[in-house]
Amino acid sequence: MDRLPTETIHRIFALLDVADVKSLRLACKSFSIIGTEYLCPSIVLELGLDPSHKLRSIVSQPGIAKGVQSVAFYSFPILVSRLAANDCFAQINVGNNGVVHDLIHGAFVNFEYHYLYFLHALPQLPKLRFVNLDMLPYVNHLEPGLLVLHESLPIVTVASQPFKMLLRVLFHSGIKLEGLTTNFLDWGFFDSSPDELESLWKPLTDLKYLRFEFHNRRLVQLIHSDRVVTRCNAILEAGALRNHLAQLAELRTMDINFFFTTITYDIHQMTASWSTGLPLGWVVPHEFTWPYLKTIRLSYVHTERHEMINFLSRHKQTLRVLHLSNVTLLSTSWLILLADIRKELRLTEAHLCGHIWGRYEITEARAGQEQHWPMHQISSALHDQVNEYLSAGEEDVSGMGFTSPEAIFNAIELGFH
Incomplete structure (x- = not known):
């Protein structure tokens, strides 16, 4: 031997x-x-189970630390900085002579310690290639009876700060990831100077797997929410996201979710409405193709069918898995798009999920009428049949009961009415 x-x-x-x-x-x-x-090829760190002690025991043994390739950090609050949180704590109606305040503030000090030690340890993991950063919403999720007041939190980058801290550590350590998943990012991550974004993005240029979840869902209480969304939309429209995604030449899986609410606020009431997400053109570079892209998952985007099928067709040589959730076609028909997907692509797995919105076109019997299919309300068997139709290609699917998109959505409408 x-x-x-x-x-x-x-x-x-x-x-x-x-x-x-x-x-x-x-x-x-x-x-x-x-x-x-x-x-120890992978590490799972969970708050409540003393993650710093676990990590310390690994990095204290260089032979073991050398082989760590994957780290998952579950689950820390998006406010990891006491400086960002102090005003929030000061304005919470705590009662009981500040006892609740002390408990919550102490919890954040503890969370901050564990996260900062996690960042401190990363340079000692030279073969690290995959990071899963799982973030919790902010304070009032931890203590349901507490309300974070409107002016208490930073305007844009509350959730982006821990992610930026991670990327800075990776950049200065020379670590380049192949896989990254993170959630509860606000779009203020891109509200940075071009030089800062370039340095933050360098650890990600070799990515093969990317899952980003952007939303302001946990910022509903902020009276500034509309202003934040407007500012971030302007940044993304200018190309902040799509230009950086174009740098990921090795990408195999792209999973991006945009979810936000828009807020109407006055002294008497505050109401929230769901958004249709972002335009596909803000995410996907024009006429750009990722040469190895095998899996696409998109949630909360709006587009037109010709733009969507052009994007998908550019990847038909490699694309095998397609998940579309809560996707809106602004003035075009899903029935035509589904026929195009089945004709153009050779998928092995397809999922149509959430609320699907569109509009019948002039060539269809119900021209001009709105299409809306809440896919989560139909039976699992019917849902499976829809997905099988999409991944069947040119094969005969008469045995499924569907010979056309019209037949599918006739069944769907019967399924949820």
Whole structure:
């Protein structure tokens, strides 16, 4: 065994699960040394389970830390800075002589400590390639009886700060990720100077898997919400997101979710309405193609069918998985788009989810009428049939009961009425 090339031994260990790695390390001294690197390929850190202690025990053993490739951090609040949160704590109606205030403030100090230690430890994980950053909403989610007052939180970048902190650490450590998933980002992440964005984006240029979830859903109480959305929309319309996505030449999976509310506020009442999300053109560079893109998941975007099918058709050589959720066609028909998807693409998996909006076109019997299919209200069996139709390509689907998009949506309308 000692005669085996070191590279071959590494390849063997890379194929094994942790239990088999532990067993194989017993074979000889060289296997024991090399196998140390494969004892902990992934780390899951959870608040409440002393994540700093777990991480400290790993980074204190360089042989083990060297092999960590994936870290998932569950779940910390988006306010990790006491400086950002102090005004919030000061304005909460705490009662009980400040007892609740002390508990909440102490919890954030604890959260901040764990997150900052997590960032401190990242440079000691040289082979890190995947990060899952799972963020909680802010204070009043942790303590349901408390209301965060309107002026208490920063205007734009509350949720973006921890993500920016992560990218800065990765940039200065020279770590380049292949996979990233994060949620509860506000769009203020892109409200930065071009130089700052370039440095923040460098750790991501080798990404193969990307999941971004942008929304202001947890900022409903802010009287400034409309102004925030307006400002961020202007930034995204100018190309902040699409220009940076175009730099991800290795991308295999793109999963992007845009969800926000618009707020109407006066002294007597405040109402919220759901948005249709962002224009597809703010996300996808014009006529751009990712050469290896296999999976597309888009939520809360609006577009027209010709723009959507052009985007999808540019990737028909590689695209195999398509998930569309809460997608709105502003003045064109889903019936025509579905026929185009089935004709142009060769999908192995397709999902149509959430609220689907469109409008019948002049060539259709119900021209001008609105299309609205709440896919979550139909039966799972019918939902599966719709998805099978989309992924069938040119195959005969008469056995499914559907021979056309019209047949699908006749069934859908019967299914939820």
